[in-house]
Amino acid sequence: MAAKKMNAFYAQSGGVTAVINASACGVIETARKHKDKIGKVYAGRNGIIGALTEDLIDTSKESTKAVAGLRTTPSGAFGSCRFKLKSLEANKREYERLIEVFKAHNIGYFFYNGGGDSADTCYKVSQLSETLGYPVQAIHVPKTVDNDLPITDNCPGFGSVAKYIAVSTLEATFDVRSMCATSTKVFVLEVMGRHAGWIAAAGAMASTKDCELPIVVLFPEVLFDQKKFLAKVNGLVKKFGYCTVVVSEGCHYPDGKFLAEQGTRDAFGHAQLGGAAPVVANMVKDALGYKFHWGVADYLQRAARHIASKSDVDQAYAMGKAAVEFALKGHNSVMPTVERVSNAPYKWKVGMAPLSKVANVEKMMPKNFITADGFGITEKCRQYLAPLMKGEDYPSYKDGLPQYVTLKNVAVPKKLSKFDL
Amino acid sequence: MAAKKMNAFYAQSGGVTAVINASACGVIETARKHKDKIGKVYAGRNGIIGALTEDLIDTSKESTKAVAGLRTTPSGAFGSCRFKLKSLEANKREYERLIEVFKAHNIGYFFYNGGGDSADTCYKVSQLSETLGYPVQAIHVPKTVDNDLPITDNCPGFGSVAKYIAVSTLEATFDVRSMCATSTKVFVLEVMGRHAGWIAAAGAMASTKDCELPIVVLFPEVLFDQKKFLAKVNGLVKKFGYCTVVVSEGCHYPDGKFLAEQGTRDAFGHAQLGGAAPVVANMVKDALGYKFHWGVADYLQRAARHIASKSDVDQAYAMGKAAVEFALKGHNSVMPTVERVSNAPYKWKVGMAPLSKVANVEKMMPKNFITADGFGITEKCRQYLAPLMKGEDYPSYKDGLPQYVTLKNVAVPKKLSKFDL
Numbered sequence: 001m002a003a004k005k006m007n008a009f010y011a012q013s014g015g016v017t018a019v020i021n022a023s024a025c026g027v028i029e030t031a032r033k034h035k036d037k038i039g040k041v042y043a044g045r046n047g048i049i050g051a052l053t054e055d056l057i058d059t060s061k062e063s064t065k066a067v068a069g070l071r072t073t074p075s076g077a078f079g080s081c082r083f084k085l086k087s088l089e090a091n092k093r094e095y096e097r098l099i100e101v102f103k104a105h106n107i108g109y110f111f112y113n114g115g116g117d118s119a120d121t122c123y124k125v126s127q128l129s130e131t132l133g134y135p136v137q138a139i140h141v142p143k144t145v146d147n148d149l150p151i152t153d154n155c156p157g158f159g160s161v162a163k164y165i166a167v168s169t170l171e172a173t174f175d176v177r178s179m180c181a182t183s184t185k186v187f188v189l190e191v192m193g194r195h196a197g198w199i200a201a202a203g204a205m206a207s208t209k210d211c212e213l214p215i216v217v218l219f220p221e222v223l224f225d226q227k228k229f230l231a232k233v234n235g236l237v238k239k240f241g242y243c244t245v246v247v248s249e250g251c252h253y254p255d256g257k258f259l260a261e262q263g264t265r266d267a268f269g270h271a272q273l274g275g276a277a278p279v280v281a282n283m284v285k286d287a288l289g290y291k292f293h294w295g296v297a298d299y300l301q302r303a304a305r306h307i308a309s310k311s312d313v314d315q316a317y318a319m320g321k322a323a324v325e326f327a328l329k330g331h332n333s334v335m336p337t338v339e340r341v342s343n344a345p346y347k348w349k350v351g352m353a354p355l356s357k358v359a360n361v362e363k364m365m366p367k368n369f370i371t372a373d374g375f376g377i378t379e380k381c382r383q384y385l386a387p388l389m390k391g392e393d394y395p396s397y398k399d400g401l402p403q404y405v406t407l408k409n410v411a412v413p414k415k416l417s418k419f420d421l
Numbered sequence: 422m423a424a425k426k427m428n429a430f431y432a433q434s435g436g437v438t439a440v441i442n443a444s445a446c447g448v449i450e451t452a453r454k455h456k457d458k459i460g461k462v463y464a465g466r467n468g469i470i471g472a473l474t475e476d477l478i479d480t481s482k483e484s485t486k487a488v489a490g491l492r493t494t495p496s497g498a499f500g501s502c503r504f505k506l507k508s509l510e511a512n513k514r515e516y517e518r519l520i521e522v523f524k525a526h527n528i529g530y531f532f533y534n535g536g537g538d539s540a541d542t543c544y545k546v547s548q549l550s551e552t553l554g555y556p557v558q559a560i561h562v563p564k565t566v567d568n569d570l571p572i573t574d575n576c577p578g579f580g581s582v583a584k585y586i587a588v589s590t591l592e593a594t595f596d597v598r599s600m601c602a603t604s605t606k607v608f609v610l611e612v613m614g615r616h617a618g619w620i621a622a623a624g625a626m627a628s629t630k631d632c633e634l635p636i637v638v639l640f641p642e643v644l645f646d647q648k649k650f651l652a653k654v655n656g657l658v659k660k661f662g663y664c665t666v667v668v669s670e671g672c673h674y675p676d677g678k679f680l681a682e683q684g685t686r687d688a689f690g691h692a693q694l695g696g697a698a699p700v701v702a703n704m705v706k707d708a709l710g711y712k713f714h715w716g717v718a719d720y721l722q723r724a725a726r727h728i729a730s731k732s733d734v735d736q737a738y739a740m741g742k743a744a745v746e747f748a749l750k751g752h753n754s755v756m757p758t759v760e761r762v763s764n765a766p767y768k769w770k771v772g773m774a775p776l777s778k779v780a781n782v783e784k785m786m787p788k789n790f791i792t793a794d795g796f797g798i799t800e801k802c803r804q805y806l807a808p809l810m811k812g813e814d815y816p817s818y819k820d821g822l823p824q825y826v827t828l829k830n831v832a833v834p835k836k837l838s839k840f841d842l
Binding site for chain 2: 178
């Protein structure tokens with residue numbers, strides 16, 4: 001643990017979520033409660049790039065109200081980035097620069113808020129004491145809509161996307177059900193998840209014991225079998241009159257080719273424009289003749305703070321808070337985790353994982369979460385997902401719009417020379 | 422006005438909305454309060470088709486709680502349809518069948534819940550007394566996400582879509598703003614509205630005086646000028662670092678060709694699969710090189726009861742209630758309307774329009790609602806839109822999902838022979 005009072009660095013990394021700012025809120029509010037030990041919290045403008053370019057934001061300039069507002073504001077309030085530090089051997093210059101910036105601004109705590117790649121960066125920073133002799137405590141704050149970090153029961157960011165996709169699938173399926181007699185019979189919704197089908201699985205949550213709905217899920221974990229898929233859709237339309245298909249962007253053929261890659265060319269020979277949803281919709285139309293509609297949720301799903309899950313918001317905040325508390329207890333190279341205690345009632349507590357076991361490990365959906373036919377989720381999966389979507393945590397509104405905060409993001413005066421990325 | 426106690430017929434028509442069931446709730450609850458004058462409310466299964474095929478639903482079999490639940494349930498609870506009655510001259514057989522069904526089930530009130538085409542059907546039914554000697558009072562209940570009915574200030578269904586698109590545009594734009602330093606710089610969202618740009622206009626509401634955001638709107642009312650559009654996007658990205666484009670599905674070139682029609686062919690020579698959003702996104706990428714993401718809201722926007730506008734829900738209910746009250750006062754061939762009284766505070770009252778002036782008239786956006794450059798909305802438009810999006814009216818939730826109702830939809834025993842559509 002840092003012997004004297006040191007400043008903290010916090011940065012957001014990778015794709016943003018509806019609740020990553022709730023983690024930022026947890027970090028900043030908790031640090032402010034320990035002013036005897038932690039000086040200022042400096043945020044990296046656009047993630048780790050802000051550290052490398054000495055583009056730091058002084059969060060002490062933000063009011064208590066603005067910081068509290070982060071809890072209900074989606075996206076990354078300080079800017080995020082897609083930038084992975086190479087290994088120390090491959091790019092020692094970047095690590096030396098980090099130390100230079102940390103020294104110049106008296107930074108002894110490093111809080112990095114991101115997914116798998118970011119955990120790797122955080123792990124490398126956590127070793128700077130050993131590798132380059134600079135004492136810094138690096139704590140990773142988990143965040144990813146993909147829900148693919150290991151050890152933790154789930155990742156903040158995922159529960160809210162899951163809720164958004166389940167609610168949207170429910171609503172769109174009710175729509176199709178209304179129209180199917182004379183119009184659309186199949187609705188296709190494309191969702192995120194290039195490697196893991198967690199988000200797609202949430203679509204199946206729209207169907208419940210109280211209200212059974214015909215939903216077909218196409219997972220990246222299940223190799224796409226066109227014949228089997230069309231038979232499934234046809235069977236459901238014959239039985240219910242309609243059906244909804246939730247397709248993961250990562251769904252692919254046995255040869256690894258994504259569904260979205262159809263070799264389509266426009267008049268100028270450019271590669272095709274669409275995603276997996278229009279491909280699947282047209283496949284159904286061509287083979288079965290059913291009228292279709294399709295949607296692509298894209299950023300709408302991961303930014304949808306208006307329908308965030310309360311479990312998710314609470315956990316995102318708790319991860320930020322725990323990161324600061326771990327640091328104050330002298331920990332380095334760890335990540336707070338969500339540990340599930342029970343499903344009914346849903347109880348969870350904060351755990352701790354060593355970064356060495358988190359970095360570069362991807363958690364896929366367990367096989368027993370997917371039904372035997374490959375198109376749905378099992379009861380075990382439902383029990384896992386349900387608590388994560390539970391509870392509402394609405395932002396406040398003014399004139400019909402959520403009151404999301406935009407911070408002042410005042411720059412800390414630079415002390416060093418320019419650094420070229 | 423029907424001399425003796427008669428039953429009522431109610432049907433939902435055309436594309437459903439987040440609040441059309443709130444109108445159904447208004448009709449049924451109000452009719453139940455006047456059991457001395459109105460017998461049962463029979464709903465058409467799948468709209469007017471239910472009347473023609475004598476497939477009637479006995480709404481008296483639904484509990485008070487289930488009917489109340491319609492107020493917070495999106496989609497069409499009785500099924501809707503896309504089916505327009507031809508003129509009396511062109512298809513007298515259908516009108517005679519309607520009368521046959523009305524007579525068999527003692528129906529003296531006809532409530533038709535739909536948009537422009539439906540108003541035309543309702544108008545024709547309202548003339549049956551004159552044309553074919555059957556006394557029926559036909560009242561149209563306005564509904565359309567397109568907001569294109571004349572006389573009424575706005576259409577129930579639109580306010581909730583507007584809110585959904587404004588909130589989604591806000592959230593996705595915050596997302597792009599976070600990522601633009603190293604990743605996506607332009608986000609494109611495709612919205613409904615083939616003829617009128619009302620829904621697209623709502624996207625621009627995400628930018629406010631308190632929080633200015635770079636949003637470009639592509640209206641169907643403004644002929645698409647690629648050069649001007651690309652210059653606009655480039656200017657905004659240069660100034661803000663990012664921008665969002667909200668494109669109406671109806672946006673088209675001066676020759677009438679829709680943006681979505683790019684002559685794209687797949688490997689089998691089938692016509693292109695995508696919508697306007699991927700076309701616009703790729704156009705930006707090709708000309709300006711910016712990384713993009715795109716989304717297509719499709720049914721998600723019109724089914725999004727979870728983020729419905731309270732103004733919209735209240736008005737949808739009020740239109741259903743007023744329709745019954747108008748009928749009880751002896752009116753025929755009319756439609757209740759929303760009359761705006763004031764903007765600040767927002768006040769409105771129920772008005773009445775003759776169906777002869779509603780049927781087949783399409784209300785486009787006024788020219789002074791669109792900015793001179795054709796890519797935004799004026800202050801006048803903001804003042805019009807803001808009240809329609811105002812207020813939240815959340816459904817109740819259980820285990821993370823909205824508790825939407827599915828009715829029993831018990832069929833009324835048939836009395837007539839089969840009718841082929």
